[in-house]
Amino acid sequence: MPSLQQIADELSVSVSLVSKVLNNRLGTTGARPELAARIHDTAQRLGYRKNLNAAALKAGRQQAIAVLIHRHGSQGSGLVEALLAGISHATRQRHQRQILSFYDGIAEFAEIVHEYHTGMIDGLIVSGVRHPNLMDELLGLHSRGLPIVTVFNRPISDVLPNVGTPDDQIILAAMRHLIALGRRRILHVSSLKDREVGYDLGLKEAGLERDEDLVFYDRGDDNTFVLENGVRAVRRALANNVAFDAVCAQSDTQALGAMHELIRAGKRIPEDIVVTGVDDSPFARLAFVPLTSVDQRYEDRGQQAVELLDRLVRQQPTQSIDFEPVLNVRQSTEPANADPESTVNDQRTTN
Amino acid sequence: MPSLQQIADELSVSVSLVSKVLNNRLGTTGARPELAARIHDTAQRLGYRKNLNAAALKAGRQQAIAVLIHRHGSQGSGLVEALLAGISHATRQRHQRQILSFYDGIAEFAEIVHEYHTGMIDGLIVSGVRHPNLMDELLGLHSRGLPIVTVFNRPISDVLPNVGTPDDQIILAAMRHLIALGRRRILHVSSLKDREVGYDLGLKEAGLERDEDLVFYDRGDDNTFVLENGVRAVRRALANNVAFDAVCAQSDTQALGAMHELIRAGKRIPEDIVVTGVDDSPFARLAFVPLTSVDQRYEDRGQQAVELLDRLVRQQPTQSIDFEPVLNVRQSTEPANADPESTVNDQRTTN
DNA sequence: TTGTAGGCGTTATCAC
DNA sequence: GTGATAACGCCTACAA
Numbered sequence: 001m002p003s004l005q006q007i008a009d010e011l012s013v014s015v016s017l018v019s020k021v022l023n024n025r026l027g028t029t030g031a032r033p034e035l036a037a038r039i040h041d042t043a044q045r046l047g048y049r050k051n052l053n054a055a056a057l058k059a060g061r062q063q064a065i066a067v068l069i070h071r072h073g074s075q076g077s078g079l080v081e082a083l084l085a086g087i088s089h090a091t092r093q094r095h096q097r098q099i100l101s102f103y104d105g106i107a108e109f110a111e112i113v114h115e116y117h118t119g120m121i122d123g124l125i126v127s128g129v130r131h132p133n134l135m136d137e138l139l140g141l142h143s144r145g146l147p148i149v150t151v152f153n154r155p156i157s158d159v160l161p162n163v164g165t166p167d168d169q170i171i172l173a174a175m176r177h178l179i180a181l182g183r184r185r186i187l188h189v190s191s192l193k194d195r196e197v198g199y200d201l202g203l204k205e206a207g208l209e210r211d212e213d214l215v216f217y218d219r220g221d222d223n224t225f226v227l228e229n230g231v232r233a234v235r236r237a238l239a240n241n242v243a244f245d246a247v248c249a250q251s252d253t254q255a256l257g258a259m260h261e262l263i264r265a266g267k268r269i270p271e272d273i274v275v276t277g278v279d280d281s282p283f284a285r286l287a288f289v290p291l292t293s294v295d296q297r298y299e300d301r302g303q304q305a306v307e308l309l310d311r312l313v314r315q316q317p318t319q320s321i322d323f324e325p326v327l328n329v330r331q332s333t334e335p336a337n338a339d340p341e342s343t344v345n346d347q348r349t350t351n
Numbered sequence: 352m353p354s355l356q357q358i359a360d361e362l363s364v365s366v367s368l369v370s371k372v373l374n375n376r377l378g379t380t381g382a383r384p385e386l387a388a389r390i391h392d393t394a395q396r397l398g399y400r401k402n403l404n405a406a407a408l409k410a411g412r413q414q415a416i417a418v419l420i421h422r423h424g425s426q427g428s429g430l431v432e433a434l435l436a437g438i439s440h441a442t443r444q445r446h447q448r449q450i451l452s453f454y455d456g457i458a459e460f461a462e463i464v465h466e467y468h469t470g471m472i473d474g475l476i477v478s479g480v481r482h483p484n485l486m487d488e489l490l491g492l493h494s495r496g497l498p499i500v501t502v503f504n505r506p507i508s509d510v511l512p513n514v515g516t517p518d519d520q521i522i523l524a525a526m527r528h529l530i531a532l533g534r535r536r537i538l539h540v541s542s543l544k545d546r547e548v549g550y551d552l553g554l555k556e557a558g559l560e561r562d563e564d565l566v567f568y569d570r571g572d573d574n575t576f577v578l579e580n581g582v583r584a585v586r587r588a589l590a591n592n593v594a595f596d597a598v599c600a601q602s603d604t605q606a607l608g609a610m611h612e613l614i615r616a617g618k619r620i621p622e623d624i625v626v627t628g629v630d631d632s633p634f635a636r637l638a639f640v641p642l643t644s645v646d647q648r649y650e651d652r653g654q655q656a657v658e659l660l661d662r663l664v665r666q667q668p669t670q671s672i673d674f675e676p677v678l679n680v681r682q683s684t685e686p687a688n689a690d691p692e693s694t695v696n697d698q699r700t701t702n
Numbered sequence: 703t704t705g706t707a708g709g710c711g712t713t714a715t716c717a718c
Numbered sequence: 719g720t721g722a723t724a725a726c727g728c729c730t731a732c733a734a
Contacts, residue, residue, distance in 0.1 A: 058714090
């Protein structure tokens with residue numbers, strides 16, 4: 001662990017000069033090119049790495065951000081992993097470190113943040129399930145001067161910059177695809193009214209009337225998307241002899257449930273009924289019939305969140321940003337493939 | 352961001368006293384109880400938090416560890432998320448920060464580590480896919496004094512402590528379950544010879560002979576477990592009229608492929624054929640028939656890895672540790688449930 | 703029982 | 719062009 005001091009000793013120059021040269025902070029004048037080169041060489045040879053703690057201490061920063069994620073309800077969706085991939089990529093470029101924590105409830109959230117608040121981090125990225133009481137907690141922290149960026153689908157407050165994908169756009173992307181496929185009787189599995197807006201938009205664009213028989217709303221346990229909702233939606237529609245030629249679910253788990261029930265009822269996917277989900281989960285391509293799904297761009301959003309937080313820490317102006325959801329088409333909305341083995345093929349473009 | 356200095360000023364005492372009191376480092380003697388109490392109170396009132404950078408600088412540590420993970424081939428398994436949950440839990444207790452990075456190849460790995468090596472981290476936790484050239488890289492870093500702990504199924508070197516779950520034990524756990532269910536003709540979907548050992552052990556315990564017709568070995572693309580292997584294994588067995596009453600796969604994805612092919616062939620799960628997987632992926636419970644699977648304890652192992660690394664950094668003696676895999680039984684090896692909706696129920700005990 | 707002094711590695715300011 | 723000095727916040731001998 002060589003320090004500036006060692007490089008300086010080696011060359012019999014001063015530490016401050018070495019610092020200036022290595023950081024390109026030479027002011028108006030500059031150093032003798034030959035000397036500068038020798039300094040760079042020695043640094044290289046000794047394998048010098050800046051001590052981030054010392055630099056941060058001097059700068060009054062922490063060069064670290066906390067990432068707080070509520071995992072509940074997203075298991076298997078790969079969202080957390082995608083978000084972290086984006087965040088880690090961006091923090092690496094910025095020579096920042098993370099403090100990663102998963103929290104289960106608002107109490108644990110408060111506890112963690114209190115522990116970190118100052119002295120350890122420069123700011124906070126919050127994502128995962130949007131807990132009802134979370135906003136008060138975050139606003140409290142915000143008013144005490146802690147930079148915060150959220151990664152929810154939409155901003156939870158005007159004062160907290162958010163990196164989102166609009167819920168209505170998510171479902172609208174799926175609806176446009178279904179409409180383009182010629183489907184008109186689209187069963188909507190809904191647990192979130194914000195997303196239902198996208199369903200209505202899609203119908204409207206196609207000049208279709210909303211049929212309440214085709215909308216199955218159930219907010220699920222704990223406000224999360226569950227497989228059972230898909231099962232129930234399909235079961236009810238079939239039991240009531242409601243005709244439908246497509247299922248537009250608000251999550252991949254719901255879509256899976258719907259597909260399972262359709263298969264049990266002897267329906268063929270996609271010949272009889274086509275199905276779309278949301279999240280572009282890793283298991284979407286592993287399903288019995290690989291599932292068409294809308295990508296919420298979590299990896300991109302993670303990167304963007306780090307950037308926003310950085311601006312916030314530097315007191316630069318910031319504002320919420322939205323990413324456009326991307327539809328990935330798979331077999332559940334395509335003509336059946338001759339060889340089931342090749343169903344794993346994938347038309348994914350982002351991530 | 353109050354400092355020790357501010358507390359000291361407030362009470363007109365010295366910084367060092369405040370430091371000693373707050374850290375319980377009073378040496379042999381001790382401070383006046385009344386004063387100590389007042390110091391604690393003021394710290395509390397001012398919301399004092401230790402500046403981790405300053406403390407780490409003084410201690411010659413970084414209070415940060417790098418976590419390097421190769422994601423390839425594990426998408427959807429939830430392993431990365433579980434590992435990170437364990438690591439983040441343990442690092443929080445230790446007031447450590449992480450530098451999280453996902454790498455794609457050995458070149459990127461080397462680049463990342465070189466960037467971090469000194470000045471930013473105290474040590475390294477490596478997990479994910481075990482890349483062939485990784486060992487040389489790690490041994491090089493080790494010889495240069497960087498503390499490293501690996502989280503692979505088995506140690507890759509004597510000098511690098513590892514937190515593992517033995518591959519043979521993983522499959523053995525599944526085999527014992529299948530044997531206990533009375534199954535004797537067990538089709539093994541294999542991509543990893545180390546795990547095949549567990550298959551043989553299981554047969555041996557039951558006094559069974561290995562039948563080569565029942566073992567389908569295919570290392571898959573890029574040494575990873577893929578769905579197609581399960582498809583092909585079942586297809587071949589059925590085509591050759593090989594009788595079997597169970598499928599023991601080496602991963603959940605393989606097991607999914609096998610189940611899909613069995614269903615397409617009109618077999619009933621679990622009545623005709625029972626199926627087991629490995630990873631206890633989130634999607635195991637979301638499958639058409641919820642899948643019995645072996646948990647590799649990644650969350651526990653992540654925690655343990657942080658602990659080992661801590662010991663390594665402190666130059667305390669360390670050695671590799673193994674965790675015992677845990678089988679989670681679901682419908683794919685149980686009598687069918689009357690109500691398909693309740694198939695999501697789960698007998699999971701850990702994680 | 704409390705205080706003083708020095709240093710961890712870096713950088714900014716100012717002097718030479 | 720280059721160097722001396724001070725400071726970031728914390729900790730720990732050592733002194734009083």
